[in-house]
Amino acid sequence: MAKPSPITFHVPATAANLGPGYGVIGLALDLPLGITVEPRHDGKVVVERRDDPSAHLEDPRHDPVLRGLTRGAELLDAPLTKGLSVTVEGTIPRGTGMGTISAGFAAGLAIAARLGRKKCTPAMLLDELVPLGGDPAHGAAALLGGLTVTTQLSSLHEPLRQHPLQLPIHADWHYVIALPDVQMATADTKRVLPPTLPHGLTARSTGRTLGVLHALQHGDEGLLRQCLVDEVTLPYRKRLLPGLAEALTAAVAGGAAGATICGHGPGLIAFTMVAGRTPEIARAMVEALAGFGRHATTLTLQTAHYGALPANLR
Numbered sequence: 178m179a180k181p182s183p184i185t186f187h188v189p190a191t192a193a194n195l196g197p198g199y200g201v202i203g204l205a206l207d208l209p210l211g212i213t214v215e216p217r218h219d220g221k222v223v224v225e226r227r228d229d230p231s232a233h234l235e236d237p238r239h240d241p242v243l244r245g246l247t248r249g250a251e252l253l254d255a256p257l258t259k260g261l262s263v264t265v266e267g268t269i270p271r272g273t274g275m276g277t278i279s280a281g282f283a284a285g286l287a288i289a290a291r292l293g294r295k296k297c298t299p300a301m302l303l304d305e306l307v308p309l310g311g312d313p314a315h316g317a318a319a320l321l322g323g324l325t326v327t328t329q330l331s332s333l334h335e336p337l338r339q340h341p342l343q344l345p346i347h348a349d350w351h352y353v354i355a356l357p358d359v360q361m362a363t364a365d366t367k368r369v370l371p372p373t374l375p376h377g378l379t380a381r382s383t384g385r386t387l388g389v390l391h392a393l394q395h396g397d398e399g400l401l402r403q404c405l406v407d408e409v410t411l412p413y414r415k416r417l418l419p420g421l422a423e424a425l426t427a428a429v430a431g432g433a434a435g436a437t438i439c440g441h442g443p444g445l446i447a448f449t450m451v452a453g454r455t456p457e458i459a460r461a462m463v464e465a466l467a468g469f470g471r472h473a474t475t476l477t478l479q480t481a482h483y484g485a486l487p488a489n490l491r
Contacts, residue, residue: 184214184291188284189322189481190269191276192352193314193440196405197385203318203325204393205481206275206352210267212242212284212485214291217260222246228267241278241309245285248305253293263288273356274440276315280485282306283319287485299491303327303339315440317341321491322484324393346480347396353428353447353455354439354476355462359418366441369413378408396450398434405435405448418443420469424462431461 187209195202210228217223224243237243242265250257265284271277286302299320306316317325317339324346331338388404391397415421421438424445428436432454433447447458459475466473 184212184288186212186287186485186487187481187483188212188280188287188319188485189483190280190478191315191318191440192274192354192446193276193312193318194410194438195446196389196407196435196437197382197409198314198326198389199382199407199409200312200314201326201328201386202389203314203316203327204346204352205318205322205325205484206354206478207481208267208269208275208476208478209481209483210265210269210280210284212288213264213266214288215262215264217262219260220258221260222257222263223261224263224265226265228265228269229271241281241311242285244309245282245306246288247285248309249286249289249293249302252301252305253289253295253297255289255292255294257292261288270356270444272360273354273444274438274442275354275444276312276319276440279306279311279315280319282309282311283316283485287320290486290490297490299486300338300340302486303341304337307337307339312440313339313341318484320484320486322481324390324480326390344390345394347394347450348480349396349450350393350480351449351452351455352478353433353449353458353462354478355424355428355445355447355459355466355473356475357418357420357424357443357445357466357471357473359443359471366410366414366417369416370410374409382409398448398450401448402429402435405437407437411438414438414442418471420466420471421445423468424465424473427461427465428458431458433458436462
């Protein structure tokens with residue numbers, strides 16, 4: 178009997194929030210985790226994290242891929258009794274705001290979706306990803322790819338329900354990601370945010386969020402620059418990383434259409450429609466951070482038009 182072919186797919190890195198779109202806008206970046214799934218016959222479900230050299234030091238039961246797979250198997254009636262081997266490869270930097278945890282949950286849930294006896298929707302999987310500890314904006318982009326928004330359907334006192342939407346994005350966007358040598362825990366970046374915000378901020382942020390989406394769809398650099406203004410998180414998070422605001426300003430001076438925090442940070446993301454500008458944008462951000470004693474590396478990426486969940490399962 179021929180050996181079954183392995184299941185293989187990719188899960189993209191992601192940027193989220195994108196200025197005023199806190200917890201709403203997600204963007205898939207073409208820096209993937211490669212997932213390979215093969216059957217076993219000993220009843221064990223084993224995840225090998227080749228993407229993370231320190232994975233062997235952690236309790237494998239806490240691995241996001243395994244946790245996503247276990248929850249997805251329960252939800253979708255995916256048979257795991259004979260066992261599975263899951264190999265994860267890739268180079269998404271951890272702890273940088275590029276969605277590594279959400280990508281892991283998305284990978285596990287997507288494996289279950291491929292194996293499950295029950296049908297699923299992206300909304301069903303996102304509603305499982307977030308309670309596991311994933312971020313809704315990162316999670317939607319990891320599942321669907323491209324440019325996404327996440328709409329919260331539930332009210333304050335109801336169980337959380339999310340609906341992810343995939344939106345068009347112009348093909349010519351290029352992204353420069355600056356990664357300073359500092360760790361910022363997600364809990365810390367949330368702790369500095371105030372519990373309430375002024376009413377006037379709602380209209381400004383809502384309008385700018387729509388402007389960001391329109392600018393990304395139509396390649397409008399001028400509109401993007403004006404709409405990436407973030408009054409929700411940046412005024413508070415810049416206290417955690419001296420030089421953050423200066424690096425964002427330097428990116429624009431270096432030719433970027435705009436720049437903001439990548440996810441919860443400390444990574445920063447700058448946008449341009451012109452590939453030839455990316456070296457100068459990267460240099461400007463690195464030099465600005467160096468002025469505050471921070472060494473930074475950079476990545477130049479484009480949009481990932483793939484997600485963990487294949488089109489035929491959406």
